Amino acid sequence: MQQTVTDWQTRFADKVKTAEEAVRAIPRGRRILVGSGAAEPSDLVNALVESGDHLADNEIVHLMTEGPAPYVRPGLERRFRHTAFFIGQNVREAVHEGRADFMPVFLSEIPSLILSRRVRIDVALIQVSPPDAHGFVSLGVSVDIVRAAVDSADLVLAEVNPRMPRTHGDSFLHVDRITHLVPVDRELPERAIEPLDEVDRAIGRHVAALVPDGATLQTGIGKIPNAVLAALDGRSDLGVHTEMLSDGVMELVRRGVITNRRKSLLPGKLVTSFLLGSRALYAWAHDNPVLEMRGCAFTNDPLIIARNDRMIAINAALAVDLTGQVAADTLMGRFFSGIGGQVDFIRGAARSRGGKPIIALRSTAKDGTISRIQPAFEQGAGIVTSRGDVHYVVTEHGVADLWGRNIRQRALALIEIAHPDHRADLLAAAKQRRYVFSDQVVSRADYPFQEARAASLPSGEALLCRPVRLSDEAALQDLFYRLSDESVYRRFLSHKREHPHEEMQQLVNLDYDQNMAIVACAGPERDAVVGMARYDVDPKNNLADIAFVVRDEWQGKGVGTLLMRRMAEIARARGLSGFEADVLLSNKAMMRVLEKSGLRLSLDLEAGVYHVTARFDAPEGRAPAAGPGGAATGHP
Template sequence: MQRDWRQQYVDKVVTAEEAIRGIPPGRRILIGSGAAEPVTLVQALVEKGEHLADNEVVHLLTLGPAPYVEPTHARRFRHIAFFIGPNVRQAVQEGRADFMPVFLSEIPELIRSRRVRIDVALLQVSPPDSHGYVSLGVSVDVVRSAVDAATLLIAEVNPNMPRTHGDSFLDVRRIHHLVPVDVPLLEAHAEPADEVSRQIGAHIARLIPDGATLQTGIGKIPDAVLAQLGGHHALGIHTEMLSDGVMRLVEAGAITGRRKTLLPGKLVTSFIMGSRELYAWAHENPAIEMRPSDFTNDPMTVASNENMIAINGALAVDLTGQVAADTLGGCFFSGIGGQVDFMRGARRSRGGKPIIALPSTAKAGTVSRIQAALEPGTGVVTSRGDVHYVVTEYGVADLWGRNIRERALALIAIAHPDFRGELMAAAKGRKWVLPDQVVPRVRYPWAEERLERTLSGDSLLIRPARITDERALQDLMYGLSSESCYRRFLGFKKEHPHEEMQRLVDLDYEHDMALVACPRGTDEVVGVVRYIVDPATRLADVDFVVRDDWQGRGVGTVLMRRIREAATARGIPGFQADVLATNKPMMDVFHESGLPIRSRREGAVYHLEMRFPAGPPVEPSSVRPLGRAAPRHADPGGEAVPAPSAHVPRPGGAS
C-alpha cells in the first residue's frame, strides 16, 4: 500500500497550468480560505484559463489576491462571496460579484446537499505523511465539505503548510492533481492597538471569569481583549478563528482548557490566521483541534461549553439593540459569518455571555456607531432579541431582559458624549424614553468598581450608580420597612417617583457621587451611599440606606469605606450628615469608621461633621482578612458614609 500511494502521488504531480486546464467551463470553483488560499493556482486560473467561461468562484475570506474579480475577466469568472473581504469588496459593491448572506455554520450542509454545488476545489495542503495523508493545515472551515463534495480536487502541496490535528486529514489518493510549491503562507498582521481598543478590551476582560471558554477573532479589539487576559486562569478556546493572541495566552499559561466542558484541553477552531510564528506553533500541535465550521459554529455545539464568552464586532447598533455587521451605508461590507452562530450559542451556554464590541464613533469621530435607527439599506445581522452585552470604550450596556426605554438609556450611556444629546432627543421623539429624561453627563468611572467581601462573608460588587439603575433603586426604596424609610428620610415617605430616582442617578461623579451594592452576578441593589458636596463648606453631605434583610451584615461598613476612598481621591476634606438620635445602627457605622466626629444635637437630630485625616485611609480594626469569621455588624437603614480605623467617642456634644 505504501508503494501504491507513493506511485500514485508521482503520477498526480503536474504544473499549475496543467491542473487548471483540467477544469471545464461553466463550473463552480471553491478556493481555500484565509491563509490557505492556493495563490499559485489562483494566478494560473486567471492567466492560463483562457478556455474557461461562465465559471463561478466561491470562497470565504481569503488573504491573497483575487484577480478573477477584475472587470477584464467578467466573461470567464463571477465571484460569489460567502464573506466579503477587502480583496473583493469593491467588486461586490459595484455589482461585478455577488454576496450570499448565510450563517457560517450552515455553509457545509449547503455544500454537501449540493444546494450550493461545488464542482472544483482549489486547495493548499501539507506534504503527505508515511500513510499518504496530507493535512488541510490552517483551513478546515468550509473546505472540508468542499473536499467531500467536489468532483475535481486540485491541491498545492506546500512544505510550509503546518500539519494540524483534528478533522484535517485527506488521503492523497483522493486528490486528482498535485502542484508542488514552496512559498510562505499568507500572513494576517495585527493592527497596532490604540487607546479606544485598549479601553474596550479592558471592559470586556472584566466580563470574563476564570475558566471561561472564548470565541474571538482578529483585529484591534479582539487582540486588545486577549492582551488583557494574561492574569486569568484556566481559560479555554472554542472559536472559528485562532490568532497570535491565543498562542501568546497559551504560552503564558492563561489558556489551558482544563475547565472546558466540551473537548477539555483542546483549542477548537476551524481556521488559523496570523503570523508565520503562529503557523510554526500550530505544526503537529496536539492541543489544536481543527474542525469544520458546521461543528465549531453550530450554536448547540457552542452552547455545550459552559461559561462560553463570544466576542464579535459590529458596524453599528441602534437604540433597540439591533446589530448591523455586514452592510455600511447601504452597501454590502463583510458578511454574517459566525456572529449569529456564536451569539446564540453563548446565549444558551450555562453562564455564557454574548458580547458585541465596537468603537463609539467612525470616520474620525464624525459619525456615531450607536444610532437612533439604522440607516436605510442597512441589514440586521443580529436581532435585538439575541443581543445581551454591547461594549464601547465608554462602557458596557447589558440589554438582556431590558425594555426599549432601558435599552435606549443603556446604549446612550456608552455612546460618545458628543452624540448623546441628539440620541436622547431622537429617543424622546420616538416615545422610547420619558420626556424629562436627562442625558448622561460624563464618562462612567469604571475604575471605581470593586468586588468586596462583607464581614458576614457576602460577596458584593460596589460600583458607581449609573443612569440605568433607576428602577433598581426604586425597588430598593419601596422594599424598605417603615422604620428604615423613616430613618433614611427623617420622616415617612410613601412614594419614590421617577423624578426623585433620576436625581439619584444623574451624577457628575466628582461633586455628586453615589455607590450601589449589588450581590455578585446581579444588578439587584441592596444598598446605596451618596454624597453631594456643599459649596459653602466643601464638605460632602452623605447619606445611605441598606435594605432591611441585608442590614447587620456589614454592607454599610463596606459602603462607608468605599465612598470615603472615592471622596478622598477627589480632594474632598470630609463628610457631614444629619442622623436621627434614635438611629443607633447609623450612629454605630459612623463611629466605627474611625473618623473623628464633631456633633451637635438639634432636637431629635444629630448633625455630624467628620473630616478626613491627612494620609491614606486606614482599614477599620474590625475588618478581618477575607474568609475568616467575623462578628455580625450593625447596619443602618438610614444615612451613612465611609471610613477606617479605631473607635471614637459617641456623640453627645462636641467630640
C-alpha cells in the same frame, strides 16, 4: 513493517501537475470553491485567470481570502462570476459595482448547504501539507468550509506546500480524493498585528471584566480581539472554542493563561476552524496536539457552542441602534463583509451555562464625527444580529447590559456608552421616537469604571461596589420599594410612600465629582443592588452630605460599613474634608458605621435628629470621638 517514503512526488507521480495543467481539468459552467484565508492556493487561482481560456460561466465561491482575487477584474465577466460567503477587501469593490455577488448566510450552515448540494461545489481548489507515509495530507490552517467542499466536490485540485503546518483534528484528507497535486514552496500570507491605541485598550479592559476564570472564549482577528486578549493576562484556566484563531491566543497559551483544562466540551483541546496571523503562529500550530481543527459545521453550531460552560463570545459590529439591533455586514447602505459566525456564537453563548454574548465596537467612526451608536439605521442597512439576541454591548465608554431590558432602558444604557460628543443628539432622537421619558437627562461625564471594587463581607459573601449609572434608575426604584416602613423612615426622615421617575432620575444623575453614588451589588452576576450610598459636595465647606440605604435582609451584615469605607476612599482622593449627615437618634446601627469609619465626629442634636460632621483630619492612631448613639440618614 511500515514503509516510509519521504519523496511524495515520486509516490504520487501520476497526480503531480503544474498549476496550468491542473486547471485544464476544470469544465465550463461549474462552481469552484477557493480555499480560505491563508490557505488560498494562489498559484491555482492565478492559473485560472492566466491559463483558463477554455472556461466560461464558472462561478467562484469562498470565504474571505488573504491573497489577490484576479477573477473579479473587469473584463473577465464571461468567464467568472464570484459569489462571496463573506466579503473581503479583495472583492469588495467588485461586489459594490455589481460584478460579484454576496450570499448572506450563517457560517454554521454553509457546510450543510454544500453537503446537501443546494450550493453544489463541483471543483475545490485547496492548499495542503505534504502527504504522510499513509498518504494523508492536512488541510492545515483552514478547515472551515473547506472540509465540506473536499468531501463533496467532483474535482479536487491541491497545492502541496511544505510550509503548510500539519494540523490535528478533522483536517486530514487522503490523496485518493485529490485529482491533481501541484507542488509549491512559499510562505503563507501573514496578518500583521496592528498596534493598539487607548480606545482599543479601554474596550479590551471592559470586555475582559466580563470574563471569569475558567471561561471558554470565542474571539476573532483584529484590534479589538487583540486588545481583549491582552487584557486577559491575569486570568486562569481559560479555554478556546472559536471559528478563527490569531497570535493573541497563542501568546496566552504560552503564558499559561489558556489551558483548556476547565472546558466542559473537549477539555484540553483548543478548538478552531481556521488560523490567520504570523509565521510564528503557523509554526506553533504544526503538529501541535492541543490544537483541534474542525469544520465550521462543528465550531459554529450554536447547540455545540452552548455545550461549553461559561462561553464568552466576543464579536465586532459596525453599528448598533438604540433598540439593540446590530449591523455588521453593511456600511452606509453597502455590503461590507458578511454574517459570518456572529449570530452562531451570540446564540450559542446565550444558551451556555454562565455564558455571555458580547458585541464590541468603537463608539465613533471617521475621526469621531460619526457615532456608531445610532438612533436608527439608514436605508439599506442589514441587521445581522437581532435586538432579541443581543445581551452585552461594549465601547470604550463602558458596558451596556441589554438582556431583559425594555426599549427605554436599552436606549438609555446605549446612550451612556456612546461618545460624550454624541449623547445629546442621541437623547434628542430617543425622545423624538418616544423611547425615553420626555424629561430624561443624560450625563456628558464618562462613567468612572476605575472606581469599581470587588469586596467581601465578614460572612464571606462577595459584593461588587461600583458607581451608580443613569440606567440604574429601575434597580434603585426597586431597592426603595422593597424597604420596610421603618427603613424608609430612617432614610428619608419621613414616611415616604412613592419614589417616582423624577426622584430616581435626580438620584442617579451624577457628575462623579461634586456628587458620587456607590451601589453594592450581589448575586452570581453582581447585578442585584442591595445597598447604596450617595454624597453631594457643599462647596462652601468642602464637606459632602452623605446618605445610605441597605435592603432590610442585608442589614447588619456589614454592607453599610463597606459602603462607608469606599465612599471615604473616593472622597479623600477628591480632596474633600469629610462628610455631613442627618441621623435619627434611634438609628444606633448607622451611628456604629460612622464611629467605625475612623473619621473625627462632631454631633449636634435637634428634635431627635443628630447632625453629624465626620472629618478626615482625625490624628492618626487616635480613636474617633464617640457620640451618645445617634443615627445617620439611612442605615447600614
